[in-house]
Amino acid sequence: MSTGTILKQLRDASMMTQAQLADKVHVTRQAVSRWENDETIPGADLLVKLSEVFGVSIDALLESPVIRYCECCGMPLEPSIMGKNKEGEIDPGYCKWCLEDGSFVYTEPDQMLDFLVASMPQNGLSEKECRAFYASHLKKLPYWKGKMTSDSNE
Known part of the structure; x- marks a missing residue:
């Protein structure tokens, strides 16, 4: 999965517009669009900001051959089905069916x-x-x- 696809899935899962994400990381909406369309890749400093915004590691943002699994049920994870903590941030260790709003089901x-x-x-x-x-x-x-x-x- 490409970095652009991962960013789009994370943004969609967080229910943010491109403009809202752009505001959070201090770039233009067009920059976010270029990332999501795989025209460019965010630089190292922006990857750090994006990992903080989405609550995931930098390797989760990059094209990585590592397949993550829910630490509770073992289901393969992708950003769109990751659970969220009490602050509403994505938790890359659990699926949304095992972790809801920071509470384990x-x-x-x-x-x-x-x-x-x-x-x-x-x-x-x-x-x-x-x-x-x-x-x-x-x-x-x-x-x-x-x-x-x-x-x-x-």
Whole structure:
């Protein structure tokens, strides 16, 4: 994904116009348009400002082969589905379904497992086997490490 596409997705997710973003980083609306159309790339100083405005790292703004995953459910992340903190800034660690306005939707492993088993059953697995499959997946995610014991939720 190009830097321009990433910037547009972040701006759209933040419900800002090009003019509003331009005001925040002290450039013209046309400069924002050129970035989003991949005609130019913001300089280092502007990348720092943009990362602060959107609450993401600079590498998240640049074309990066790194694929981010929600630290709670494991879903692949792109800027348009990232959750937001209490200040309304994008949190690049979580999806909007796991983190809403700075509050975690799933605070107990069983809540997340109930959702995963009901929403994404695995073909050929019983409900118990599906639950065990997702439990082993969740234990590897940063949000759930330490919250799940090796024999719980299976």
